[in-house]
Amino acid sequence: MELALSTRNLNRRFGSLVVAQDIALELPQGVRYxxxxxxxxxxxxxxxxxxGMLAPDSGQIFLAGEDIxxxxxxxxxxxxxxxxxxxxxxxxxxxxxxxxTLAVLExxxxxxxxxxxxxxxxxxxxxxHAILQSLKIPPTRETRELxxxxxxxxxxxxxLATRPRVLLLDEPAAGVPKDESAVxxxxxxxxxxxxxxxxxEHDMDVVFRFASRIIVMVGGRILVQGPPDEIARDExxxxxxxxxxxx
Amino acid sequence: xxxxxxxxxxxxxxxxxxxxxxxxxxxxxxxxxxxTPSYLSLASQIAITALFALSLDLILGYAGIVxxxxxxxxxxxxxxxxxxxxxYWSEPLSxxxxxxxxxxxxxxxxxxxxxxFRHLALIMLTMGFGLLLxxxxxxxSALTGGADGLQGFRVPAVLSFKxxxxxxxxxxxxxxxxxxxxxxxxxxxxxxxxxxxxxxRENALRMPAIGAPSRAHLRKAYTIAAVMAGIxxxxxxxxxxxxSLETLSFGRSADVLxxxxxxxxxxxxxxxxxxxxxxVARDQFSGINPQYWYFWxxxxxxxxxxxxxxxxxxxxSALYKKSK
Amino acid sequence: xxxxxVGVLFDGFAYGMLLFLLSVGLSVTLGMMNFxxxxxxxxxxxxxxxxxxxxxxxxxxxxxxxxxxxxxxALISIVLERTLYRHxxxxxxLDQCLLTIGIxxxxxxxxxxxxxTEQQSIRVPDWLQGAQHVGGMTxxxxxxxxxxxxxxxxxxxILFLEKTRFGARIRAAVDNQRMARGLGIDVDRAFMFTFxxxxxxxxxxxxxSIQVVGLDPTFALAYLVYVLIVVAVGGLGSIGGSFAAxxxxxxxxxxxxxxFPWLGAFLIYLVMVALLMWxxxxxxxxx
Numbered sequence: 001m002e003l004a005l006s007t008r009n010l011n012r013r014f015g016s017l018v019v020a021q022d023i024a025l026e027l028p029q030g031v032r033y034x035x036x037x038x039x040x041x042x043x044x045x046x047x048x049x050x051x052g053m054l055a056p057d058s059g060q061i062f063l064a065g066e067d068i069x070x071x072x073x074x075x076x077x078x079x080x081x082x083x084x085x086x087x088x089x090x091x092x093x094x095x096x097x098x099x100x101t102l103a104v105l106e107x108x109x110x111x112x113x114x115x116x117x118x119x120x121x122x123x124x125x126x127x128x129h130a131i132l133q134s135l136k137i138p139p140t141r142e143t144r145e146l147x148x149x150x151x152x153x154x155x156x157x158x159x160l161a162t163r164p165r166v167l168l169l170d171e172p173a174a175g176v177p178k179d180e181s182a183v184x185x186x187x188x189x190x191x192x193x194x195x196x197x198x199x200x201e202h203d204m205d206v207v208f209r210f211a212s213r214i215i216v217m218v219g220g221r222i223l224v225q226g227p228p229d230e231i232a233r234d235e236x237x238x239x240x241x242x243x244x245x246x247x
Numbered sequence: 248x249x250x251x252x253x254x255x256x257x258x259x260x261x262x263x264x265x266x267x268x269x270x271x272x273x274x275x276x277x278x279x280x281x282x283t284p285s286y287l288s289l290a291s292q293i294a295i296t297a298l299f300a301l302s303l304d305l306i307l308g309y310a311g312i313v314x315x316x317x318x319x320x321x322x323x324x325x326x327x328x329x330x331x332x333x334x335y336w337s338e339p340l341s342x343x344x345x346x347x348x349x350x351x352x353x354x355x356x357x358x359x360x361x362x363x364f365r366h367l368a369l370i371m372l373t374m375g376f377g378l379l380l381x382x383x384x385x386x387x388s389a390l391t392g393g394a395d396g397l398q399g400f401r402v403p404a405v406l407s408f409k410x411x412x413x414x415x416x417x418x419x420x421x422x423x424x425x426x427x428x429x430x431x432x433x434x435x436x437x438x439x440x441x442x443x444x445x446x447x448r449e450n451a452l453r454m455p456a457i458g459a460p461s462r463a464h465l466r467k468a469y470t471i472a473a474v475m476a477g478i479x480x481x482x483x484x485x486x487x488x489x490x491s492l493e494t495l496s497f498g499r500s501a502d503v504l505x506x507x508x509x510x511x512x513x514x515x516x517x518x519x520x521x522x523x524x525x526x527v528a529r530d531q532f533s534g535i536n537p538q539y540w541y542f543w544x545x546x547x548x549x550x551x552x553x554x555x556x557x558x559x560x561x562x563x564s565a566l567y568k569k570s571k
Numbered sequence: 572x573x574x575x576x577v578g579v580l581f582d583g584f585a586y587g588m589l590l591f592l593l594s595v596g597l598s599v600t601l602g603m604m605n606f607x608x609x610x611x612x613x614x615x616x617x618x619x620x621x622x623x624x625x626x627x628x629x630x631x632x633x634x635x636x637x638x639x640x641x642x643x644x645a646l647i648s649i650v651l652e653r654t655l656y657r658h659x660x661x662x663x664x665l666d667q668c669l670l671t672i673g674i675x676x677x678x679x680x681x682x683x684x685x686x687x688t689e690q691q692s693i694r695v696p697d698w699l700q701g702a703q704h705v706g707g708m709t710x711x712x713x714x715x716x717x718x719x720x721x722x723x724x725x726x727x728x729i730l731f732l733e734k735t736r737f738g739a740r741i742r743a744a745v746d747n748q749r750m751a752r753g754l755g756i757d758v759d760r761a762f763m764f765t766f767x768x769x770x771x772x773x774x775x776x777x778x779x780s781i782q783v784v785g786l787d788p789t790f791a792l793a794y795l796v797y798v799l800i801v802v803a804v805g806g807l808g809s810i811g812g813s814f815a816a817x818x819x820x821x822x823x824x825x826x827x828x829x830x831f832p833w834l835g836a837f838l839i840y841l842v843m844v845a846l847l848m849w850x851x852x853x854x855x856x857x858x
Binding site for chain 2: 601605607655664665666669672676677684688796803807835841843847851
């Protein structure tokens, strides 16, 4: 069975700053992997490289066996690779229903249509509504009026509307207070088992709860990867987080 | 409890339905025929400017492209219509179509460049293209009449309604075309494409992440806006039987921007409201030296930006929300 | 053939110095705060009219009016920055454009009111008039003066930015505002100072340009296009870029007028569009 997502020799630097060095990643279908590491390790940069927001200096990215390295960002989304953003990247004056409907319309290829009114697209609208209901997001208020926790959920809703096969979550609970994050993690737990997920996270409880494998990045390189209990015992990981004296 | 999909479709239906005020507004546009018959030429100018402002709204108010050179398409439409009338035939409706196509072709060509840029580079490029076309028309005086403009032709009538100095046919013609283009614009805004444009305006970076080919959308919007601006330019040529170099000038690009902002961008009616107020005011104060007219415009701009950032319609909308 | 080419190069370079003085302030403030100040040439106009007023109404000698022109430009820019501009640093490009265009309109009308719309001129001292004739080529004295002043100011600017601590702070703020703030640099003060410096240089440029292009209230708009071209092409925040772009633009303009007069300003706009398409961030701009 082929890998859902993989990279080979991915490299990227900004002048003398190396943000990605020789990254070789393999995500089999249906897994949930966590990507952890100290700030500045290059985790978000890796997601930017994989989704096409940033071009690599060298290396390749494969989605379900297909080389997507030279494809535009929106083309990759249509092939099944979606992501959320660490800092909300939403549409402030659109309602959640409008935003998610837009994502569905883009997916179905209807967004170029300028002569039929939106109400005529009942299918996409209903699908968008269903996604919002499953995440308990109120559909008709303007996005900028939603509480932060629901905005983070909307991030996920937008990504789900593209019917991805691989989902990259960049710190999904970032900035969400502990009491609101329960809804968020229930939503993530309920995501389809067919979906391959890679998520960046700092909260180790969450990591151990969801991930079947952990990848540790430091200074643009993959330090080590393996099942959670192995990583928990790994001396190098402790060193990275706690410093040599505590290892 | 209302079903899920009825909530959903009500949300979208509400925005698409015609508001009673809109119907009142369009009925009022017929009033000048009865109430102010001596001002029909001015009314015709207002309708043309309103159409031009509406075309700018499509790219500025809805897609977020700041253009300081939109007059380029207005001028291309005006000159195409003029050249057609001068050298070939003076039937206006076919001239309108050809001018629209010409402006659309230029818009489509330029759009490939324009959509790749943002911020200052975008502003400069749109201004640069406008200036280039203006200079080109100035230099190619054998074709365009240069600084004197295109003269020596007449467009006598549209559909056997004669253009005369009373301006009745002119206003009827301009108003009809404005209304038709308005209907088209309204349809675009409330379509999936319109939603995509608003998405680009709200967060251009997020659009590719939901699978949207932003540049293709923007090229399309830019072309449609060029077509509409070209139609407005052709209308001017037909109703005045002249074409001046001013139709391509930076001044015209700046004026239409001011008009749109005054009325409120992104609200479909902003350009029309702005055009009415601006042109009526300019007509009333036409005795003043142009210098001083621009003083008040300058002051108005400063006031609008500092205190009324969404234009007049935005201000009214905010007041309405507060009073609820 | 060669002598006319040298003449065009020299005149173009002198014109470029003028454009540099007019543009460098805008380039740095745009690079620093990303504030689109289309009223920059109004500051130049203020300086120009200051010199005009001092010379014709109060009988001051030309050279003495130049520091006053600088001061006038600096003062008006500080006043505007403190009252209006500082509220719009986070506003959209469009809002900044509109506000500053509004100020241009107001300034044009104000100066038309006080000084009429007539073209004004001044009488520069005798030693600045006339020309030197060397080997069959003519070098106007005033143009040489412009070149000297332009190069001197460029040198001073570079020295200031590279060698002084305050200059280093300004460079840091242009490069990365957030980081600079994080390092404890008072970015707002650095900006105010830079804004004043830029406005002052524009005022000086306005005063110096009277002899070359005349002075009337439309100056604020007429030269805006050229200044914007220099800034956009040279790259925001880059003094070297502004210098290079100003020289290229000055020489292109002179060459165009001399060799292809029927093209008018077409060549300039074409050069700008082509350069912007090749390097959208300007020749030396931040990527």
